Amino acid sequence: MHDPILGIRDLDAFYGDFQALYGLDLHVDAGEVLAIIGANGAGKTTLLRSIAGLMKNGAEQVRYRGQPIGALRADQIAALGIALVPEGRQLFPSLSVEENLMIGGRTGRKGPWSLDAVYNLFPILEERKAQASTSLSGGQQQMVAIGRALMANPDLILFDEISLGLAPIIIKDIYAALPGIVGEGMSAVIVEQDITKALSVSSRVYCLQEGRVSLEGASDALSREDISRAYFGIA
Amino acid sequence: MDWVNAIVQGTLLGGLYALFAAGLSLIFGVMRLVNIAHGDLIVLAAYLGLTTSVALGLHPLAALLVVIPAMAGIGYVLQRGVLNQTLGDDILPPLLVTFGLSVIIQNALLEGYTADPQKMDAGALETASFGFGGLTLGVLPVLTFAVAVAVIAGLQWMFYRTPLGRAFRATSDNQDIAQLMGLNKAHVFGLAMALSLAVVAVAGIFLGIRTSFDPSIGGGRLIFGFEAVIIGGLGNLWGTLVGGVILGVAQTVGAKIDPGWQLLAGHLVFLLILAVRPNGLFPRVDA
Amino acid sequence: MSRSRYHVTRTSRTAQVAAFLGAIALLILIAAPWWAGRAELRLIGELCLYLALASLWNLMAGYAGLVSVGQQAYVGFGGYLLFALTIFGGLNPVLAIAIAGGLGALVSVPVAALIFRLRGAYFAIGTWVIAEVFRLSFAQVSALGGGSGTSLPTGIVRSLADGRAAREALAYWLALGVTVLVVASVYLFLRSRKGLALTAIRDNELAAASLGIDIWKTKFLVYVVTSALTAMVGGLIFLQKLRISPDAAFSVNDWTAFVIFIVVIGGIGTIEGPIIGTLVFFALRETLADLGTIYLMVLGLVAIVVMLKAPRGIWGLIRSRFDLELFPLGYRVQQKQDKGA
Amino acid sequence: MAAILTLENLSKSFGAVTVADALSYEVEKGAALGVIGPNGAGKTSMFNLITGTLAPDSGTIRFEGRDITGSNAAARSRGGIARSFQVPQPFSHLTVFENAMVAATQAAGLSGRKAEELCLDVLDQTGLLGKANTAAGGLTLLNRKRLELTRALCAKPRLLLLDEIAGGLTEAECHTLVDTINAIRGTGVSIIWIEHVVHALLAVVDRLIVIDFGRKIGEGDPKTVMASREVQEIYLGIEADA
Amino acid sequence: QTPTLKVGHVSPRTGPLAGFAEADDYVLAQIQDMFAAGIENNGKTWNVEIISKDSQSNPNRAAEVAADLILGDEVDIIVAASTPDTTNPVADQAEVNEVPCITTDCPWQPYFFGRNGVPGEGFKYTYHFFWGLEDVIGAFLDMWDKSGVAKQVGGLFPNDADGNAWGHPELGLPTPLAAAGFDLLDPGRYQPLSDDFSNYIAAFKDAGCEIVTGNMIPPDFATFWAQAAQQGFNPKVVTIGKALLFPSVIASLGDRGDGLSSEVWWSPAHPFASSLTGASAADLANGYSASTGRPWTQPIGFKHALFEVIADVVRRSEDLEDYEANLAAITSTNLDTIVGNVNWANGPIDNVTKTPLVAGQWQKEGNAFDLKIVANSNAPEIPLTGELKLL
Ligand SMILES: Nc1ncnc2c1ncn2[C@@H]1O[C@H](COP(=O)(O)OP(=O)(O)OP(=O)(O)O)[C@@H](O)[C@H]1O
Ligand SMILES: Nc1ncnc2c1ncn2[C@@H]1O[C@H](COP(=O)(O)OP(=O)(O)OP(=O)(O)O)[C@@H](O)[C@H]1O
Ligand SMILES: [Mg+2]
Numbered sequence A: 001m002h003d004p005i006l007g008i009r010d011l012d013a014f015y016g017d018f019q020a021l022y023g024l025d026l027h028v029d030a031g032e033v034l035a036i037i038g039a040n041g042a043g044k045t046t047l048l049r050s051i052a053g054l055m056k057n058g059a060e061q062v063r064y065r066g067q068p069i070g071a072l073r074a075d076q077i078a079a080l081g082i083a084l085v086p087e088g089r090q091l092f093p094s095l096s097v098e099e100n101l102m103i104g105g106r107t108g109r110k111g112p113w114s115l116d117a118v119y120n121l122f123p124i125l126e127e128r129k130a131q132a133s134t135s136l137s138g139g140q141q142q143m144v145a146i147g148r149a150l151m152a153n154p155d156l157i158l159f160d161e162i163s164l165g166l167a168p169i170i171i172k173d174i175y176a177a178l179p180g181i182v183g184e185g186m187s188a189v190i191v192e193q194d195i196t197k198a199l200s201v202s203s204r205v206y207c208l209q210e211g212r213v214s215l216e217g218a219s220d221a222l223s224r225e226d227i228s229r230a231y232f233g234i235a
Numbered sequence B: 001m002d003w004v005n006a007i008v009q010g011t012l013l014g015g016l017y018a019l020f021a022a023g024l025s026l027i028f029g030v031m032r033l034v035n036i037a038h039g040d041l042i043v044l045a046a047y048l049g050l051t052t053s054v055a056l057g058l059h060p061l062a063a064l065l066v067v068i069p070a071m072a073g074i075g076y077v078l079q080r081g082v083l084n085q086t087l088g089d090d091i092l093p094p095l096l097v098t099f100g101l102s103v104i105i106q107n108a109l110l111e112g113y114t115a116d117p118q119k120m121d122a123g124a125l126e127t128a129s130f131g132f133g134g135l136t137l138g139v140l141p142v143l144t145f146a147v148a149v150a151v152i153a154g155l156q157w158m159f160y161r162t163p164l165g166r167a168f169r170a171t172s173d174n175q176d177i178a179q180l181m182g183l184n185k186a187h188v189f190g191l192a193m194a195l196s197l198a199v200v201a202v203a204g205i206f207l208g209i210r211t212s213f214d215p216s217i218g219g220g221r222l223i224f225g226f227e228a229v230i231i232g233g234l235g236n237l238w239g240t241l242v243g244g245v246i247l248g249v250a251q252t253v254g255a256k257i258d259p260g261w262q263l264l265a266g267h268l269v270f271l272l273i274l275a276v277r278p279n280g281l282f283p284r285v286d287a
Numbered sequence C: 001m002s003r004s005r006y007h008v009t010r011t012s013r014t015a016q017v018a019a020f021l022g023a024i025a026l027l028i029l030i031a032a033p034w035w036a037g038r039a040e041l042r043l044i045g046e047l048c049l050y051l052a053l054a055s056l057w058n059l060m061a062g063y064a065g066l067v068s069v070g071q072q073a074y075v076g077f078g079g080y081l082l083f084a085l086t087i088f089g090g091l092n093p094v095l096a097i098a099i100a101g102g103l104g105a106l107v108s109v110p111v112a113a114l115i116f117r118l119r120g121a122y123f124a125i126g127t128w129v130i131a132e133v134f135r136l137s138f139a140q141v142s143a144l145g146g147g148s149g150t151s152l153p154t155g156i157v158r159s160l161a162d163g164r165a166a167r168e169a170l171a172y173w174l175a176l177g178v179t180v181l182v183v184a185s186v187y188l189f190l191r192s193r194k195g196l197a198l199t200a201i202r203d204n205e206l207a208a209a210s211l212g213i214d215i216w217k218t219k220f221l222v223y224v225v226t227s228a229l230t231a232m233v234g235g236l237i238f239l240q241k242l243r244i245s246p247d248a249a250f251s252v253n254d255w256t257a258f259v260i261f262i263v264v265i266g267g268i269g270t271i272e273g274p275i276i277g278t279l280v281f282f283a284l285r286e287t288l289a290d291l292g293t294i295y296l297m298v299l300g301l302v303a304i305v306v307m308l309k310a311p312r313g314i315w316g317l318i319r320s321r322f323d324l325e326l327f328p329l330g331y332r333v334q335q336k337q338d339k340g341a
Numbered sequence D: 001m002a003a004i005l006t007l008e009n010l011s012k013s014f015g016a017v018t019v020a021d022a023l024s025y026e027v028e029k030g031a032a033l034g035v036i037g038p039n040g041a042g043k044t045s046m047f048n049l050i051t052g053t054l055a056p057d058s059g060t061i062r063f064e065g066r067d068i069t070g071s072n073a074a075a076r077s078r079g080g081i082a083r084s085f086q087v088p089q090p091f092s093h094l095t096v097f098e099n100a101m102v103a104a105t106q107a108a109g110l111s112g113r114k115a116e117e118l119c120l121d122v123l124d125q126t127g128l129l130g131k132a133n134t135a136a137g138g139l140t141l142l143n144r145k146r147l148e149l150t151r152a153l154c155a156k157p158r159l160l161l162l163d164e165i166a167g168g169l170t171e172a173e174c175h176t177l178v179d180t181i182n183a184i185r186g187t188g189v190s191i192i193w194i195e196h197v198v199h200a201l202l203a204v205v206d207r208l209i210v211i212d213f214g215r216k217i218g219e220g221d222p223k224t225v226m227a228s229r230e231v232q233e234i235y236l237g238i239e240a241d242a
Numbered sequence E: 001q002t003p004t005l006k007v008g009h010v011s012p013r014t015g016p017l018a019g020f021a022e023a024d025d026y027v028l029a030q031i032q033d034m035f036a037a038g039i040e041n042n043g044k045t046w047n048v049e050i051i052s053k054d055s056q057s058n059p060n061r062a063a064e065v066a067a068d069l070i071l072g073d074e075v076d077i078i079v080a081a082s083t084p085d086t087t088n089p090v091a092d093q094a095e096v097n098e099v100p101c102i103t104t105d106c107p108w109q110p111y112f113f114g115r116n117g118v119p120g121e122g123f124k125y126t127y128h129f130f131w132g133l134e135d136v137i138g139a140f141l142d143m144w145d146k147s148g149v150a151k152q153v154g155g156l157f158p159n160d161a162d163g164n165a166w167g168h169p170e171l172g173l174p175t176p177l178a179a180a181g182f183d184l185l186d187p188g189r190y191q192p193l194s195d196d197f198s199n200y201i202a203a204f205k206d207a208g209c210e211i212v213t214g215n216m217i218p219p220d221f222a223t224f225w226a227q228a229a230q231q232g233f234n235p236k237v238v239t240i241g242k243a244l245l246f247p248s249v250i251a252s253l254g255d256r257g258d259g260l261s262s263e264v265w266w267s268p269a270h271p272f273a274s275s276l277t278g279a280s281a282a283d284l285a286n287g288y289s290a291s292t293g294r295p296w297t298q299p300i301g302f303k304h305a306l307f308e309v310i311a312d313v314v315r316r317s318e319d320l321e322d323y324e325a326n327l328a329a330i331t332s333t334n335l336d337t338i339v340g341n342v343n344w345a346n347g348p349i350d351n352v353t354k355t356p357l358v359a360g361q362w363q364k365e366g367n368a369f370d371l372k373i374v375a376n377s378n379a380p381e382i383p384l385t386g387e388l389k390l391l
């Protein structure tokens, strides 16, 4: 077992009056791929936003490499080496493909990922580099979003629903690229609705329900029934 | 010939309006901030220019070397200290805060400089002229127009060709995601305001050379700036120049018909354009 | 069954107390000509008119999401029509003001058709430009003094009532009356079905449209009614000012910026906010106005500080602390107390 | 029986994303139609087209025989089409009861006591009566979804569109929900229900359509459709196995 | 115990018109000193309290503070000065509220006709002293006649109270200029704070205007004057009302200020003295400059004279407690003030009396500008101090 690279303790999250997360506990071990599953609205995105610094947290609620980072701003957290591939891709529409990638590299962290490395991973992007990011197909946009996050050379990368709205063939491609992405010691958290996919690429899995962890375990040790129960709260 | 003259003079006037509007366009484009104090900031820059040029015995244009950094500094502090806290979906908080700012600047200038009209002495530049195809053009208005084009070209280059410009566009597109890229939006917005007020400094000096000013004249010019920005389309800098020129030409041509129509014609053309194109002539194409 | 034990009320204890106190206050105000000095009478009258403007602007911006910086268009329009209808039409000023309201509604229709195409900041600037167009257009009407403006002939003022005291009382009651009319209409409107629709739109346009609310029509209605009432208030304002000129009539500072100040300081999107804001504004003005520039700087500073420290305004602060509602707009579901059921 | 809703060749795309691709089908009066399909297939978009939140690029929508393609969302709602939103869209500053009242007064056109009584009844039925005075912004997700259903019912629709309202319910709650929907159906209301919780869906609907990339790729008797190879393939996930 | 008479005073202390009121502090302080001992009326000493309020250069605000003074402070007399935007709203409030009012520092036509005054009827409570457009015209023609330039005149009149009055076809410049053989080219009324005058300049150039006249605010004139040079329009005489009154404006124009001309209502060279202090015009102007370090301005004399008239009225009123008696005292005024004689029996129209007006030119002497009186045929008692030079 590795040391946890990220530890979350007693995390709450609110949108105005609405509470989306309730006292969540969770950790990510260094070098592992962790999957987070759960029904629509369970709080998966909110969890990732909390880690990335886009929600208001207490300092101690999120620890990264032993440091409390819960109260830092998103840009400070990004500089520490946590990158998020957001749900729905969220490219910058007024930036070209290459500019989207370049802005990902703004943190200036050293590492294996560079424009060339990203183009190597997704050759199609090099062909489209001058194009407006919005003119790409969904799958290509997802590639840009992933590339953009990689450009920061993060130690921990968070994927929010990378396969959402993509054709199966593209999903397959992206998942095929995943081991190469996390191969070099990077840790990853993957939020995924396709449970089969989630289980197959991850070593451990958490299931969220209504803002709480309803199941946790090694990916290969969980039965479909466990998951189904955790997923829908079917007792 | 008279009509040609009206159009040429209107175009040059449009340069002045574009200069007024460029800074406004920048911050409107980057952070959707409606800055009511923009006109008063231009006047503030004019006073700063006056004070430096008198105190140091500089030509007003040389005073830019002092006024531009000073205004940029004011902009950065203002943005981070006050305006950043008002940004959001609601346009009212920045509207009211900049209104408050406008009142404060105006009255502080009145306290400091009295209501006396002031003018910057730019010597021969003010009255120099040259003939051009049967028209007589002033060197100063032509210079103003050229500076406006240069400022806008510069901003455009900065916006589309530099990392800072990328940061502006990214933050403007999506603040949250920009933060994830390691951009501190408070800082980015501070820089945007600093840049905006640097342009304001240029506008202020040219206003101060062109005509006399007193603390109260900022507000009157503000509306033309907004019109130029909106005609051109949100955050489109060349559009702002076009907007300024359309406004200037509408005014001089209106005035040619009847002097009472000068301002009215500008406003009517503005409304007409919006009636046909509610997002301005060159709206940004979002996803 | 438990269901039968529930019923719905639309009032509360505090609201009843507030209504009672409000009624007493109103009676006292109605009687002001008998107890107040001439200056107070005028001041209260002016305060009333500002309250009316603020309530109307609040209805637009706070409830319909129409942030206009051009309401001076209708204030000035109402004022000018008062002058035009009395001087050239020979109408009684009160009648003229009523007609000004009607015509205000009429001109607001094409204006709305134009500016409703704009959103957010564009809408705000668009309304401002419209007001400028009004200003510049009235400046072209030489019969009304063009850019110099004109005074209301003393004869017309005298025709309002016999004697100075009666005239002043009447002007006061008109101001008070219009204000009560405005505040009451806003309140009743917001309690009505259309009002509920408006509040729903403010919260969530997508859901509102899917629940049968015609967003455009609702906002349009609000805009037109607000314009009409604003024009009437404008008429009353210039009945007090006695003199009108384009710059004064269409002053963005006097009729919109200060009004926005009032509403936002008091608490936008509440009926109580404009009332509190008006009191604060007049308190500042009466105590500091003689300081000239300092007064205006204080005003600017107050605007900034309140916006930064209490973005929901003073009433917002009070309400978050005490959960008060003096003008109940909502519905309460209560369990019945009676044992008979 | 006559059709209450008819879609004819409805198409809509956002740039490269096609959310409706020559979509055609009918819903009989009083029938309950289930809709399944993978994430992003265009199910919610189809609701947006039916309710008028989205305008189609081409095609026609008929409701009770009338062409409503050109009318706006508000008019369709008043005409008898109500929906629940997949991502709940409460009026956050209004109470639960007031949220319901918006539907009763605006969509159903009721007023006064009549509207209030209807809202109380529906709140009772959906189990939200106890929360009637709570601001909707403070509700939990489940209650927000209940509120969606409540509002839709308070609109007194003849066609009810439900978008993923069973997700996250316990089995007992799921049963209650199924009973509620069956009861609504019993009053003659036609229903289209998008749901990933297939067993709940199957307990209500009498016909199923499958959507993928905006296209209808399967239609018919629920059991048959679920057993088809196409659906099996698209639903490689948990529901197919269950 | 001495009774107190309250005088309300409205002026634009702040805002764009603040230049007109810049001497208020100095003049009021001086007046208050004079009044400190009280004023004798019917053998009784009265305190005179002056309550001064700022109109913020805003006519709405002017009406408001006037009403405040009348209704709240219950002043016995109200006075106001500086442009129609101040005098008219204040006078309107006074008229309706039936309080005596004296105003100055606004030509009488915009005052009288701008308030819808009817000749023969006039007003009951409100009185005004200043000069009229006929005097401006007389002074200007006098000056232009001497210049010997072409009689082609370009007119620049804004769409505001002064501009409309000056440009009025009958009451303003056009008719008398035509009568005197001058050809006035008036393209129309521009909106104040315009950014462009090229149409005017083109028209003036085409018509060969050698004289430019009008009534402008300083920023508009500065814009026009710079554009004129840029567009190659070089008139020989430029005589503009209002904009060229203040030394600070001329100073701000630099060398381009030299030779501009304007009407002169009052100057240190005026051969008048204060009925209150006995000081001459020169004494008053020098006193102001010495105490503030600023050059003298024309409104100083009128502000002072306003309170001379008040003091005189207070002395003569038969019953200071009675508005009607005070009013009677005003109507019967005949006082030689520091700006000339004030006597409403001699007015050109009801409620108005006039003070003399001459024309002057700003001439550079060393580093400073001096306003030389160059034409005085309508008021020969005011000596010439210079000779008109062409631009
Ligand atoms: N900006 C917001 N304002 C209010 N509520 C929000 C906001 N964003 C999310 N929520 C609510 O918070 C809850 C958790 O949302 P979240 O997006 O984290 O869920 P999720 O598990 O990622 O769901 P999905 O699978 O649909 O992406 C949901 O009920 C959602 O409606
Ligand atoms: N307004 C819009 N602009 C651009 N794309 C949109 C818009 N609305 C929906 N989409 C895209 O259309 C596709 C279909 O979305 P839709 O919400 O209809 O899917 P769905 O079938 O309801 O999925 P789910 O099961 O996840 O709810 C998605 O890829 C979505 O991103
Ligand atoms: Mg999510």
Ligand SMILES: [Mg+2]
Pocket: D043, D044, D045, D086, D163
């Ligand atoms: Mg959906």
